[in-house]
Amino acid sequence: MSRERYDRMGWKNKLFDAVNAGFLLVLMLTMIIPLLNVAALAFSSGMASMRPDIILFPKQFSTEGFRIVWNSLDLWLPFRNSVVVTVTGTTLHVLLSSLAGYVLIHPHLPGKKIMVTFVLLTMMIPQDVVMIPLYVVNKELHLINTLNALVLSGLVSGFSILLMRNFFLSVPYEMAESAQIDGAGAFRIFSTMYMRLATAGLATVTLFEFVSRWNNFSSALLFINNTAKYTLQIALKAMIIDTSNTSGTYLVTTNVRMAGILITIIPLIAIYPFVQRFFMRGILLGANKE
Amino acid sequence: MLYLMMVPVVAYFILFAYYPLVKGLQVSFQDYRLMGNRPYIGFHNFETVLHDPMFWRSFWNTLWIGAGIMICGFLAPLILALSLNEVLQNWYKKTAQMILYIPHLLSWVVVGGIWIFLLSPDTGLVNLLLVKLTGHSPIHFLSQESWARSIMIGSAVWKDMGYNCILFLAGIVGINPSLYEAARMDGATRWQQVRFVTVPQLMNTMKVVILLNTMGIFRIFDQVFVMRNPAIARKVDVLMMYTYQKGIMEIRIGVAAAASFFVVLFTLLITMAVRKLTRFDEV
Numbered sequence: 072m073s074r075e076r077y078d079r080m081g082w083k084n085k086l087f088d089a090v091n092a093g094f095l096l097v098l099m100l101t102m103i104i105p106l107l108n109v110a111a112l113a114f115s116s117g118m119a120s121m122r123p124d125i126i127l128f129p130k131q132f133s134t135e136g137f138r139i140v141w142n143s144l145d146l147w148l149p150f151r152n153s154v155v156v157t158v159t160g161t162t163l164h165v166l167l168s169s170l171a172g173y174v175l176i177h178p179h180l181p182g183k184k185i186m187v188t189f190v191l192l193t194m195m196i197p198q199d200v201v202m203i204p205l206y207v208v209n210k211e212l213h214l215i216n217t218l219n220a221l222v223l224s225g226l227v228s229g230f231s232i233l234l235m236r237n238f239f240l241s242v243p244y245e246m247a248e249s250a251q252i253d254g255a256g257a258f259r260i261f262s263t264m265y266m267r268l269a270t271a272g273l274a275t276v277t278l279f280e281f282v283s284r285w286n287n288f289s290s291a292l293l294f295i296n297n298t299a300k301y302t303l304q305i306a307l308k309a310m311i312i313d314t315s316n317t318s319g320t321y322l323v324t325t326n327v328r329m330a331g332i333l334i335t336i337i338p339l340i341a342i343y344p345f346v347q348r349f350f351m352r353g354i355l356l357g358a359n360k361e
Numbered sequence: 362m363l364y365l366m367m368v369p370v371v372a373y374f375i376l377f378a379y380y381p382l383v384k385g386l387q388v389s390f391q392d393y394r395l396m397g398n399r400p401y402i403g404f405h406n407f408e409t410v411l412h413d414p415m416f417w418r419s420f421w422n423t424l425w426i427g428a429g430i431m432i433c434g435f436l437a438p439l440i441l442a443l444s445l446n447e448v449l450q451n452w453y454k455k456t457a458q459m460i461l462y463i464p465h466l467l468s469w470v471v472v473g474g475i476w477i478f479l480l481s482p483d484t485g486l487v488n489l490l491l492v493k494l495t496g497h498s499p500i501h502f503l504s505q506e507s508w509a510r511s512i513m514i515g516s517a518v519w520k521d522m523g524y525n526c527i528l529f530l531a532g533i534v535g536i537n538p539s540l541y542e543a544a545r546m547d548g549a550t551r552w553q554q555v556r557f558v559t560v561p562q563l564m565n566t567m568k569v570v571i572l573l574n575t576m577g578i579f580r581i582f583d584q585v586f587v588m589r590n591p592a593i594a595r596k597v598d599v600l601m602m603y604t605y606q607k608g609i610m611e612i613r614i615g616v617a618a619a620a621s622f623f624v625v626l627f628t629l630l631i632t633m634a635v636r637k638l639t640r641f642d643e644v
Contacts, residue, residue: 088447088448095444109475109478126489174367193378203609208376223373226373257366258366328478
């Protein structure tokens with residue numbers, strides 16, 4: 072009796088597993104196929120890419136699309152702007168967030184409560200309300216149409232400060248205290264001890280910031296309207312999407328569009344292995360705050 | 362020294378977080394012009410917004426699309442997490458998680474661009490399959506009002522499913538293993554274990570995800586900005602789109618600032634309502 076039940080459960084178990092694995096496979100395919108489709112089209116010739124029969128493999132393999140989008144449509148310029156904004160912005164963001172995070176780990180610092188509240192309150196300010204005023208502020212500071220406006224937007228965030236603070240808190244405070252007794256200044260303790268010991272935290276914040284800056288669309292839309300200062304996302308929107316709705320003066324073939332999309336994705340794919348390692352923990356730390 | 366290290370951050374927050382908030386409040390009571398004088402006009406901007414049918418249309422669009430994303434964007438990752446949790450082969454689980462997370466990493470310009478193309482009537486993959494498999498004639502997905510909202514919801518769920526699923530998976534990891542042991546002792550099948558142990562134990566995580574999704578409803582912007590077109594604008598233009606159009610396109614900054622305060626008010630109200638409904642505080 073009991074053996075019979077066990078057997079039936081084994082059979083049922085196998086079916087359960089197979090259905091489950093199949094379900095996940097279908098879901099995965101809905102993610103993979105569109106991306107492969109984009110790649111296949113990007114590596115096809117202009118003529119072939121306009122015909123509706125390319126699914127997973129390129130037809131008339133060519134890199135023409137990349138050459139056109141990069142050289143003729145000048146995607147290199149927004150690409151360069153995006154790199155500049157992302158790299159400087161991320162570096163400064165990580166530095167400033169770490170500095171503030173470090174200050175906030177000191178248990179007996181007078182005024183610490185006020186500073187923590189000050190930081191926490193910025194996280195409560197809804198981005199939707201400040202979108203228009205931010206435009207006004209940037210206008211007042213003559214930052215409209217400069218890349219500086221994009222570097223400055225989100226230069227530091229309460230989220231990153233708290234995240235760094237959490238990572239710093241896992242460094243034993245006694246170490247800092249003994250270094251202090253040995254005569255090391257606050258900044259030295261920060262740069263030689265904390266920044267080295269909390270590399271996982273630095274990596275997490277860096278990756279978060281890199282991805283969100285690379286993908287940033289609304290700030291660039293708000294602050295930039297000069298094509299020379301376009302970032303990749305804005306340029307992509309203008310040349311890839313807007314031209315597909317209206318028939319513009321020139322024909323942008325599908326392979327050119329898809330090449331543009333691929334170029335935008337490549338830096339993200341390049342850092343994906345690191346994302347896997349650090350993101351998950353970061354997301355969970357962030358979600359705990361809520 | 363420590364205070365000195367805090368100075369740049371404090372300065373930044375004052376200039377780019379607190380000052381804009383105050384400025385926004387001020388501007389919403391002004392007839393704000395880029396040049397010349399800016400007279401205070403009382404609640405006039407707020408009245409303009411409330412009497413604007415475009416505003417209310419955007420409001421309902423936001424609610425429809427937001428509710429869709431909230432419900433589907435809650436169920437899909439939940440099912441996904443439960444399914445991933447049942448996978449016994451670790452490599453398959455890892456691979457699946459890795460692949461399902463990819464769309465979240467891409468910007469809406471990229472994701473929107475890909476979907477606009479996939480859904481296009483003559484060369485898009487979706488229509489290609491539709492025609493080949495069912496013989497149906499191609500559907501003009503993105504120029505039909507009847508499809509517009511579903512597509513916004515579907516693509517948003519597609520993009521963020523892998524991300525929200527991580528929160529659920531973390532919740533599942535935290536479930537006490539002895540509960541499963543007890544269930545197995547009582548002869549529970551795997552389905553019953555999922556149904557009577559995992560799901561009830563995930564209640565708190567579910568509440569967090571619902572609340573996070575709720576707060577995102579009124580923030581939808583990039584997606585709609587990228588995927589909209591004149592044919593479907595009436596059905597998909599959301600409140601942030603309205604604010605952007607008023608403030609940046611029409612340069613009626615006072616009106617736009619007033620509208621954004623309404624957006625925040627709605628966010629607060631709906632968040633409070635959801636907190637009540639899910640009994641969030643009775644954890």
